[in-house]
Amino acid sequence: MPPFNDMYICEVCNQTYHWVCLKDTGCYTERQREEVDKNGNWACPGCAHLNDKQRQKRYSEFINQKLIHVTWEPTWEPEELKDMLTNLLDSWKTKP
Numbered sequence: 001m002p003p004f005n006d007m008y009i010c011e012v013c014n015q016t017y018h019w020v021c022l023k024d025t026g027c028y029t030e031r032q033r034e035e036v037d038k039n040g041n042w043a044c045p046g047c048a049h050l051n052d053k054q055r056q057k058r059y060s061e062f063i064n065q066k067l068i069h070v071t072w073e074p075t076w077e078p079e080e081l082k083d084m085l086t087n088l089l090d091s092w093k094t095k096p
Contacts, residue, residue, distance in 0.1 A: 008036065012047035012055045013062045 006019045022028045027045045036042045
């Protein structure tokens with residue numbers, strides 16, 4: 001099991017799921033959770049019904065996907081506004 005409190009990673013597609021959400025939507029029960037915790041293998045609702053060949057195919061598809069690169073830098077501002085905050089802060093520093 002992953003080191004996340006109440007989070008489970010699908011062994012097939014590597015998607016992460018919050019157990020409470022899975023339980024609240026009726027996908028799994030607490031009894032099933034005990035079994036998952038016991039053996040450490042778990043497949044999400046989208047992968048649980050797949051046979052071994054289908055699981056391997058889906059695993060390969062997901063593992064070969066390009067990872068999404070996330071940054072903290074905003075990308076939605078027009079280029080001309082890029083330095084606006086810096087300029088504004090600089091102007092406040094120079095005011096008496």
